[in-house]
Amino acid sequence: MEQIGQMLLAANTQWVLIGTLLLGLASGILGSFALLRKQSLIGDAVAHAALPGICIGFMLTGERSLIILLIGATVTGLLAAYCIQYIASASILKEDTAICLILSTFFGVGIVLLTKVQQMPSGNKSGLDSFIFGQAAGMVSSDVKLMAGAAALLLMVTIIFFKEFKLITFDAEFAKGLGLPVSALNFLFMTLLVAVVVIGIQAVGVILMAALLITPAISARYWTNSLSKMVIISGIFGAISGVIGTLISSLDRGIPTGPFIVVTATIIFFISILFAPARGIITLKIKRRMTNQKLLREQGQVK
Amino acid sequence: MTNPIEIRNLTVAYDKTAVLKDVQFSIPKGSLTGIVGPNGAGKSTLIKAILGLIPKVSGEIKIYGKPYKAKDRLVGYVPQRGSVDWDFPTSALDVVLMGRYGHIGWFKRPGKEDTILAKESLKKVGMDSYANRQISQLSGGQQQRVFLARALVQDAQVYFMDEPFVGVDAATEKAIIQLLTDLKDQGKTVIVVHHDLQTVEEYFDHCILLNKEVIASGVTEEVFTVEQLHQTYGGKLAFLDKGKVMVEQKR
Numbered sequence: 289m290e291q292i293g294q295m296l297l298a299a300n301t302q303w304v305l306i307g308t309l310l311l312g313l314a315s316g317i318l319g320s321f322a323l324l325r326k327q328s329l330i331g332d333a334v335a336h337a338a339l340p341g342i343c344i345g346f347m348l349t350g351e352r353s354l355i356i357l358l359i360g361a362t363v364t365g366l367l368a369a370y371c372i373q374y375i376a377s378a379s380i381l382k383e384d385t386a387i388c389l390i391l392s393t394f395f396g397v398g399i400v401l402l403t404k405v406q407q408m409p410s411g412n413k414s415g416l417d418s419f420i421f422g423q424a425a426g427m428v429s430s431d432v433k434l435m436a437g438a439a440a441l442l443l444m445v446t447i448i449f450f451k452e453f454k455l456i457t458f459d460a461e462f463a464k465g466l467g468l469p470v471s472a473l474n475f476l477f478m479t480l481l482v483a484v485v486v487i488g489i490q491a492v493g494v495i496l497m498a499a500l501l502i503t504p505a506i507s508a509r510y511w512t513n514s515l516s517k518m519v520i521i522s523g524i525f526g527a528i529s530g531v532i533g534t535l536i537s538s539l540d541r542g543i544p545t546g547p548f549i550v551v552t553a554t555i556i557f558f559i560s561i562l563f564a565p566a567r568g569i570i571t572l573k574i575k576r577r578m579t580n581q582k583l584l585r586e587q588g589q590v591k
Numbered sequence: 592m593t594n595p596i597e598i599r600n601l602t603v604a605y606d607k608t609a610v611l612k613d614v615q616f617s618i619p620k621g622s623l624t625g626i627v628g629p630n631g632a633g634k635s636t637l638i639k640a641i642l643g644l645i646p647k648v649s650g651e652i653k654i655y656g657k658p659y660k661a662k663d664r665l666v667g668y669v670p671q672r673g674s675v676d677w678d679f680p681t682s683a684l685d686v687v688l689m690g691r692y693g694h695i696g697w698f699k700r701p702g703k704e705d706t707i708l709a710k711e712s713l714k715k716v717g718m719d720s721y722a723n724r725q726i727s728q729l730s731g732g733q734q735q736r737v738f739l740a741r742a743l744v745q746d747a748q749v750y751f752m753d754e755p756f757v758g759v760d761a762a763t764e765k766a767i768i769q770l771l772t773d774l775k776d777q778g779k780t781v782i783v784v785h786h787d788l789q790t791v792e793e794y795f796d797h798c799i800l801l802n803k804e805v806i807a808s809g810v811t812e813e814v815f816t817v818e819q820l821h822q823t824y825g826g827k828l829a830f831l832d833k834g835k836v837m838v839e840q841k842r
Contacts, residue, residue: 430795461639514685515685517681
């Protein structure tokens with residue numbers, strides 16, 4: 289307990305917590321739209337595709353500057369997203385096949401490059417391997433501030449365009465009929481999605497980032513039938529997952545953050561699927577039993 | 592006076608095959624027009640091309656004498672009910688409010704006035720008691736009414752509707768046709784993609800027979816003849832007694 293108390297007092301930990309909180313919030317909110325647009329897997333592909341970009345960024349500059357690494361990640365992440373959409377629209381391959389192809393190709397290249405980087409003299413101390421499972425606790429404060437700032441910016445843009453995102457997600461054709469620039473809005477959303485994935489990979493890691501995007505969103509869907517509420521609940525779930533995962537991984541050096549964030553999100557998911565008021569499995573069972581008993585009692589009275 | 596809709600030499604193609612060839616017609620103000628033709632005749636494509644939802648190869652589309660621009664807000668649109676995911680987390684009222692987005696503009700939320708208009712519109716289609724209902728819990732007919740209400744709050748002059756009678760109950764069909772007739776009486780122009788030949792004469796005062804090209808267009812009594820229907824459907828017609836016609840079901 290004392291250890292945790294001391295840790296919470298440390299300025300850097302506080303920043304890290306604020307950072308993962310905002311990250312979880314942004315990723316839960318954007319994840320809700322991604323889920324409803326049936327783009328969950330694209331987020332996963334983008335996260336995996338960020339790895340080669342990170343490595344190339346490092347190899348070109350020879351130093352571990354987060355900005356450079358994130359730019360590299362954004363470039364390959366966006367490239368992957370557009371490759372998927374291009375393959376799905378221009379070839380006979382379906383989207384799921386395209387996602388699988390792009391994800392494994394980019395990630396494979398990423399691992400090859402990572403091996404190369406670690407053989408470089410400056411490479412083995414680079415800590416690039418922490419991008420695989422994420423290491424929030426080890427982030428320096430400038431990196432954390434960058435992540436928090438970017439997450440806050442993404443949140444703002446999403447709130448500003450909430451109404452438009454809602455319409456293009458529900459009925460893109462009608463949106464076009466109203467004169468909304470649907471292609472531009474799609475592009476904007478895809479960019480926001482790539483951005484949230486990219487800023488999240490240092491804390492959560494490329495392998496599990498998609499889980500922070502999607503798990504809070506599917507959990508939130510169980511609690512409400514309104515998009516604005518779903519987005520808020522999903523953001524809160526994401527934020528809780530981010531914070532708890534970070535706290536656990538700060539307990540000792542070498543505990544990765546990503547897996548604990550994802551485990552927290554998954555526990556929230558199980559609670560939701562079982563106990564959510566209107567849709568939870570157990571809630572429904574209890575409700576059905578009560579209705580059945582009520583019916584039986586009424587019939588008993590009739591007899 | 593200019594007609595609300597003038598289409599000249601409109602050609603639309605998917606890949607290399609022309610779906611609509613040299614389509615040409617005009618529709619007078621205050622009319623209720625049915626677009627009739629077999630499956631794959633390009634009925635929905637025609638509507639989408641007019642609305643600019645899909646690109647055209649050539650041709651001229653004029654709404655009230657001007658090239659169509661969505662920003663003019665002259666046109667309301669009811670897409671096919673099957674074109675959206677009804678499990679989307681939203682309420683009937685919320686969907687109707689989407690019809691106001693063109694009026695509300697960027698960066699703003701729907702205001703009180705928009706909500707009042709949306710509720711009025713739901714009332715017009717007999718759905719006011721379902722305003723807060725999650726849309727997946729509505730029946731097919733109710734969902735269609737919500738789509739109609741959304742088009743009504745657009746407050747347009749011309750309405751395009753894509754198969755509004757598909758999968759709806761008889762009561763909804765009656766309610767919709769009553770509403771369309773009311774719109775017509777208010778001087779609005781309504782164009783409906785329709786496939787039930789039995790009801791064409793009863794519902795529509797104007798009619799376009801379409802099979803990739805316009806076979807005939809104009810007043811229903813003149814256009815909707817056995818001979819021209821034969822030409823449109825190319826022998827896929829079955830004739831029932833009392834001169835009623837229907838399309839042979841090929842499934």
